[in-house]
Amino acid sequence: MKTDHAIDACNVSKIYGAGARAVTALGDVSIGIKQGEFFTLLGPSGCGKTTLLRCIAGFETPTSGTILLFGRDITHTPPNQRPVNTVFQSYALFPHLSVAQNVGFGLKMQGKPAAEVAQEVERVLALVKLEDFADRLPQQLSGGQQQRVALARALAPKPEVLLLDEPLSALDLKLRKEMQSELKRLQTETGITFIFVTHDQEEALTMSDRIGVMSAGALMQVGPPREIYDHPVNRFVADFIGETNFLVGQVDGQGLRIGSGDVIAVPLNGQTGEVTLAVRPEQINIGPAGTGVAAKIIDMTYLGTDTHYTVALGDASTLVARVQSNSGASLSVGDSVGITFDAKAVQVLAS
Amino acid sequence: MARARSFDVTTLPGFAITAILAFVLLYAPIITLVFYSFNGGNSVNQWGGLSLKWYAIAAQNEAVQQAALRSLIIALWAAVIATAVATMAALGTTRRGKFKGQTFIYIVINQPLMVPEIVTAVALLIFFSSVKIATGYSGLGYLILAHSAFCVPFAYLPIKARVEGMDTSMETAAADLYATSWNTFRFITLPLLLPGIIAGAMLAFITSLDNVIITEFVKSAGQDTLPTYMLGQLRRAMTPEVNAISTALLALTVLILIIFYFVTKKRD
Ligand SMILES: Nc1ncnc2c1ncn2[C@@H]1O[C@H](COP(=O)(O)OP(=O)(O)OP(=O)(O)O)[C@@H](O)[C@H]1O
Ligand SMILES: [Mg+2]
Numbered sequence: 001m002k003t004d005h006a007i008d009a010c011n012v013s014k015i016y017g018a019g020a021r022a023v024t025a026l027g028d029v030s031i032g033i034k035q036g037e038f039f040t041l042l043g044p045s046g047c048g049k050t051t052l053l054r055c056i057a058g059f060e061t062p063t064s065g066t067i068l069l070f071g072r073d074i075t076h077t078p079p080n081q082r083p084v085n086t087v088f089q090s091y092a093l094f095p096h097l098s099v100a101q102n103v104g105f106g107l108k109m110q111g112k113p114a115a116e117v118a119q120e121v122e123r124v125l126a127l128v129k130l131e132d133f134a135d136r137l138p139q140q141l142s143g144g145q146q147q148r149v150a151l152a153r154a155l156a157p158k159p160e161v162l163l164l165d166e167p168l169s170a171l172d173l174k175l176r177k178e179m180q181s182e183l184k185r186l187q188t189e190t191g192i193t194f195i196f197v198t199h200d201q202e203e204a205l206t207m208s209d210r211i212g213v214m215s216a217g218a219l220m221q222v223g224p225p226r227e228i229y230d231h232p233v234n235r236f237v238a239d240f241i242g243e244t245n246f247l248v249g250q251v252d253g254q255g256l257r258i259g260s261g262d263v264i265a266v267p268l269n270g271q272t273g274e275v276t277l278a279v280r281p282e283q284i285n286i287g288p289a290g291t292g293v294a295a296k297i298i299d300m301t302y303l304g305t306d307t308h309y310t311v312a313l314g315d316a317s318t319l320v321a322r323v324q325s326n327s328g329a330s331l332s333v334g335d336s337v338g339i340t341f342d343a344k345a346v347q348v349l350a351s
Numbered sequence: 352m353a354r355a356r357s358f359d360v361t362t363l364p365g366f367a368i369t370a371i372l373a374f375v376l377l378y379a380p381i382i383t384l385v386f387y388s389f390n391g392g393n394s395v396n397q398w399g400g401l402s403l404k405w406y407a408i409a410a411q412n413e414a415v416q417q418a419a420l421r422s423l424i425i426a427l428w429a430a431v432i433a434t435a436v437a438t439m440a441a442l443g444t445t446r447r448g449k450f451k452g453q454t455f456i457y458i459v460i461n462q463p464l465m466v467p468e469i470v471t472a473v474a475l476l477i478f479f480s481s482v483k484i485a486t487g488y489s490g491l492g493y494l495i496l497a498h499s500a501f502c503v504p505f506a507y508l509p510i511k512a513r514v515e516g517m518d519t520s521m522e523t524a525a526a527d528l529y530a531t532s533w534n535t536f537r538f539i540t541l542p543l544l545l546p547g548i549i550a551g552a553m554l555a556f557i558t559s560l561d562n563v564i565i566t567e568f569v570k571s572a573g574q575d576t577l578p579t580y581m582l583g584q585l586r587r588a589m590t591p592e593v594n595a596i597s598t599a600l601l602a603l604t605v606l607i608l609i610i611f612y613f614v615t616k617k618r619d
Contacts, residue, residue: 059527086524093524094521105525153528
């Protein structure tokens with residue numbers, strides 16, 4: 001089978017334990033990851049991200065389903081025979097081996113001659129800017145440097161797919177930002193397919209070519225960051241990615257009504273009765289009273305570049321709007337205002 | 352109330368006197384033994400001036416030399432075999448999650464700690480004598496085998512502690528980096544377990560060196576180890592030579608314990 005997919009997971013389920021104590025970590029997950037893409041698995045703690053990664057790496061065997069690597073079934077191939085390497089969350093560096101020996105371990109195990117190993121180690125250490133640390137032991141490095149060693153170690157054997165399980169979660173914010181662009185650069189330079197796991201939505205949005213949002217062992221939505229952000233398919237995704245206002249509306253003959261009955265122009269595709277709307281704070285415009293939906297400002301928070309206004313609609317439901325602080329409008333708590341939305345920005349969700 | 356403070360045994364009445372008594376009971380005989388090993392006289396309890404005479408006599412005694420050599424050979428082999436078995440047992444019992452018959456395996460491994468030694472000794476005597484008749488072999492192999500068996504639990508405990516303290520993520524990472532299970536063991540597991548293995552080997556060595564009962568039953572004629580040689584001397588007139596040999600054994604044991612202490616301390 002010819003395919004441009006580096007990894008295909010087909011109907012993969014993983015159940016830990018048996019009987020009454022069985023835990024379904026993955027329930028029938030299917031996903032195709034394209035060659036050379038930076039793919040992120042995003043989801044809250046315990047949703048099965050690590051489990052899916054471990055199935056791809058070969059540390060776990062799926063209870064059912066198959067894993068394909070470039071179309072080849074590797075579901076039962078042992079991890080040491082898969083051209084797939086992992087950057088572990090805890091780094092898992094070998095404490096008794098030097099940085100160079102750690103990085104060269106995979107090549108050595110592949111039976112490469114010592115000279116070639118040394119040359120490759122040097123190249124990869126340069127790639128992660130650790131040339132000067134080759135002879136140190138892992139415990140003589142800072143957290144960020146250990147992170148780079150773990151990355152170099154996984155990259156050195158030139159895997160076809162690199163798995164990264166929350167590799168940045170132990171770093172402080174500044175280092176984290178640095179490593180994010182570093183990872184992105186390495187991915188572009190090496191052209192290796194990256195499958196990156198995180199529960200940080202901002203990290204996912206900035207780094208990925210595509211994101212798979214997971215919840216409770218299932219994939220909710222797969223798509224490019226923009227699409228996931230602008231068109232979340234359900235309430236979970238809308239809530240998990242970015243800040244979102246949820247509103248209950250009624251669809252009747254005239255259209256969609258919110259607040260105390262104001263009709264808003266939103267493309268509907270056949271929904272009737274009660275629906276849930278999702279709208280991002282930055283997509284709410286605050287205008288003078290009389291325009292759009294009648295509302296009242298009940299709270300404001302100044303956040304530097306932006307100001308957050310909490311507004312109450314006629315039916316007492318509230319929304320948060322984000323407005324640029326220098327936009328000129330002088331609004332204060334208690335003001336009556338009118339709210340308008342960009343029609344395309346409002347998502348009607350299957351709730 | 353003052354009693355609300357945490358419990359401290361040292362405040363119990365009679366603590367000091369009990370502690371002193373315990374130390375005296377433990378160490379006074381040993382100190383006496385060491386002291387009289389430097390006796391210039393011929394008695395194990397009458398002082399005849401300071402001298403290294405009995406060390407010289409012991410060192411020149413051919414029976415002592417041979418017994419000492421035999422003790423060392425047996426202890427070395429027993430330590431090596433017991434440590435190898437114990438390492439595999441420790442990995443087998445801790446590296447694969449719970450399995451059926453685990454308790455049974457623990458009992459089998461630790462059996463020498465539980466079955467009275469004299470029972471094992473008699474059993475081995477009977478068993479080996481029929482093997483001797485069947486094979487005609489009567490070398491040191493029987494003693495080495497017997498010692499290896501009862502040394503296993505002593506080697507097993509420190510190694511098991513080390514395996515339990517070792518994160519499985521190391522082995523997972525090695526497997527991820529194309530290592531076969533043998534290479535994972537050789538390059539990752541073994542080096543990381545080494546302090547535990549050294550500690551286990553030293554405990555096994557000391558345990559073998561010290562053994563009397565099983566050795567006495569299993570040995571053929573002319574296969575005395577140092578402890579059984581000394582036991583034999585009891586039937587004759589005791590001279591400070593026995594003190595000198597004991598002191599030398601003690602010194603060796605203390606030395607090994609000191610190394611043991613540093614090996615287990617340093618790597619953690
Ligand atoms: N070895 C195991 N035995 C039993 N249950 C497990 C095992 N490993 C994971 N689980 C369970 O499977 C579910 C998914 O776990 P997983 O580690 O994949 O989550 P995750 O998405 O990686 O979470 P986190 O973000 O916290 O790392 C959880 O409910 C977890 O408790
Ligand atoms: Mg995880």
